[in-house]
Amino acid sequence: MRSPSRVLPIILVLYFILSMASPSLSCVIPCESEINLRLYLHQIAAGSGTNQVAIVASSQPAGFGTTAVNDWTVIDGSNPGTATIVARTKGMHVQADVGGPGWFNYFSMVFEDARRRGSSFEVMGMNRAQEGEMAIIGGTGEFAMARGTIKYRALANPPPGQSIKELNIHAFYVKPAGTISGPTIQ
Incomplete structure (x- = not known):
């Protein structure tokens, strides 16, 4: 022995x-992969192609309590006229800052491109208009069990009634079963 x-x-x-x-x-533990993406969120609050609607109005100062539903497009370039839709952010945002503006966002960023179709990031955090950061708190499909951040900054001079934000996405996720963890995806 x-x-x-x-x-x-x-x-x-x-x-x-x-x-x-x-x-x-x-x-x-399950192997994690890392992804870094630069995409652009395109909000249209009024006019043709509106992709957000207030569903609860508020009479409070700074619109505190106003709630809206969104289906914002996420595109691969800063010019909506020439960019391709990569994903959509389906969710809600609530004016949750008494002093305003400060919108609490919670949404699923559902990918539509051929490579990641149906995969999603689950996102939540404060949107303070010009720049900030939100948390990736989960994911599905290719991005199962994702965790990370989305740093954003508003681009100058968007069309009237619109907002375009540059999104710098950095996340870790567990590769689906049957795949091998690889290098960072750009």
Whole structure:
């Protein structure tokens, strides 16, 4: 019978040999991948193509309590006229800052492009108009169990009744079963 002090090194050597042969054994916890994306959120509050609607109006100062539903487009460039829709943010935003403006957003960013169709990021956080950061608190499909941040900044001179925000997305997620964790996706 071998002593316990000799068995442990043998087990560790076998584990490392097996982990080199099978990528699925190389991660103690499910392997995470990382993604960095620069996309643009296009809000249209009024006029043709409106993609948000106030469903609860408020008479409070700064519109505190106003609630709106949104289906904002997420595009691959800053010019809505030439960019391609990559995803849509389906959710709601509530004016939740008594001093205003400060909108609390919660939405699913559902991808529509061929590569990620149906996958989503679940997002929530404060939108303070010009720049800020929101949390990615989950995801589905390719982005299962996502966590990360979306830093945003409003672009200058959008068309009247519209807003365009540059989104810098940085997230970690668990690759779906049957895939191998790879390098960062740009």
